[in-house]
Amino acid sequence: MADARFEDGDEQPLRLRAEAAEDLPVVSALVQDAVFTGADMGFSRKGRRFDILLNRFRWEDRAAATRDNRPFERVRSVLSVMDVVSVASQGVGKDDRDSVLSLLALEFHPGADGTGVLTLVLAGDGALRLTVECVNLTLTDVTRPYRAPSGKAPQHPEG
Structure with a gap:
């Protein structure tokens, strides 16, 4: 059995799920440069769930778009984090x-017994900062690209 390739998803x-810290780099790379507003996020304390409706740049399509000389794309996606105990923010009113x-990256700082803090770096x-009982999140595209x-593709300074 071969590993999946970006091209396989054309x-x-x-629809991705992360259930361990080792799964997060893939999701983090795919949500890099996603944009959203404060109105696009919500926390259900009772449901212990934090959701964001993102306008995600389609990094998985960048090489093909460049090769085929076609426009770069974005897609609306929902990032859902389950088992959230609390949410705190810095620099966000x-x-x-x-x-x-x-959104620049997702970072996980483990605590005791699988708990930890999932930081959405902006x-x-x-x-x-989401205090979580465990890593349990999904990223789901909900519209057509x-x-x-x-x-243009987002650019980041070297260094």
Whole structure:
């Protein structure tokens, strides 16, 4: 059996699950440069679930779009984190529902017995810190891909 390749997913929507810290780098790479607003996220304390509706850049399609000389794409995706005990934020106003936030990475800092803190690192020194009982999240595309409004792939300074 061969490993899956990005090309295998071509036009299929992503539906990924992370159940261990080792799974997070793949999800983190796929949500890098996703944008959302404060109105796009919510925490259900009773349901112990944190959800964000993201406008995700389709990193898995970047090479093919470049090769085929076609527009880069974004897709609306839901990042759902389950078994969340609490949520804290830095640099994100609780009442600011309109500012556009950019997700840079997911980082997990383990605690005792599988617990830990999942940090959603945001551009501009912002962060969302989710205290979790375990790593348990999904990333699900919920729309068809659409042309990236900028027409460009996100760029990051070297170094």
